[in-house]
Amino acid sequence: MSLTARQREIFGWLNDTGYLSTEQLASRFGVSSQTIRRDINELSVQGLARRMHGGLTLPASQNNISYLQRSTAQVERKRRIAQAAVEMIEPDATIFLGYGTTVAEFARALPADRPLRVVTTNLGAVLALADKPAVETWVAGGRLRAGDFDVMGSATVDFMRKFRAHVAICGAAGIDEHGTLYEFQPEEAELSQSLLSHSHERMLLADSSKFGRHAPCRVAAFEQIDHLFTDTDATDAQPALSALCEAAGVTLHAC
Template sequence: MGLSSRQKKILDWLQQTGGTLSSGTITEAFGVSAQTIRKDLNELSDQGLVKRVHGGITLPTTNRNLSFSNRQVMNLGAKQAIAKAIVDSLPEGSSVFLGIGTTPQQIALAMVDHPGLIVVTNNLNVALTLCHNPRIETLLAGGRVRPDDQDIMGEDTTRFFRRFRINYGIFGVGGIGADGTLVDFSPEESHLSQSIIANSEKRILVADASKYLRNAPVISSHLNEVDEFFTDYLPAPLRALCETESVPVIECLPQSELAASLSTAE
């Protein structure tokens, strides 16, 4: 089921507030009836995007990732801003790893007009998108297709990635811990992230602010192994952590712009 503009804004707002919103606050902000907001929240809950609690909503807590189709609509503006900044920084003729997730998908969409790259990926949406740019050579890993995630995973996939030495390794994560630990939802996701990190000259983490303090069970890496971190904006504790770990950060959508994007109701 597609989401309305208002429902997308509610999701983005929920992510910004740290994961809790009251129904009354949402109703007042959008200037519509309580019944209308109740219907919006019920539909978001039915799709697993939020959890209904007494008086409002929270982000769902789970050790499993949401489906790819659900993740596509969450924080879309932030992912698009990150994608544009990443693609603008990639020199013509360079080689790139693009890993799993919806942010790499947005990066591929932003690459459609790039003058030329070599891209190694296991992301089906990335490969299909880059087919539209004949100046990009795309190498797609083999392995087991994960229908819910629209990617390819497994030991064959990881082994394929290990065959390359790539200029720019671009990868996302399931979550970022308070101590800078980077976590994923499965061992095979973790193995893929580790292969990108090990076989890239420059390691680039892409993650919007909602990934901070998000739970996932498998440790993949740490912020101190990242050469650049592209994000929409940094929560204050994460900013301090990046400064402590000397991780260069590119903020692509400052918090003031995010707030402005939510100010207009459907």
């Protein structure tokens, strides 16, 4: 593998963020968009990145990166997204919290004195809620996924189905150009589908790195969510995002 110093730096930054726009890269390195596109092409040819409209993303994979890697990527964006979603939660609501690092940030952002009932598979969320006395927390059983910091499996889905939530808070591994949500594993997709179908209101928390990112297992269409919380770079990653949300009846919150 032969890369220039700038291409190596782009590759390292991409692994931290998951998505980079051409404009971001040109601004950071003080070069033209045309020069950056040549770098993007080279990374793509070597299989280290995937070109997409307006930038580049990580190549398709059958597995997600580790929870630790995800927890340190896009942290400030995830916190803004989580805080915006928390502001919509009414006291005494029952909430489903799905897996993933952005959902764990949502749990951390919940006020300690807001009375809520939370039902979750997310161990990061469980740790965050352990010192919030007003929150009644129900933790699903199942198979521990140590690398993902959650529990999963048929027993997990059966437990979650015992509840009916006011709000489901979910993430997604990838979102395609049609607004379809994807996950890396069938059991992840099944769990998210269950949470969405057993709640009155559905909120998707997804930073801009998820748009155009490929994963193999279909979860749902945009029509099956009510609110999308993302960051302000999402329209660079997905130029038709506003139109997709409007067509699907989804309220877009760019944080």
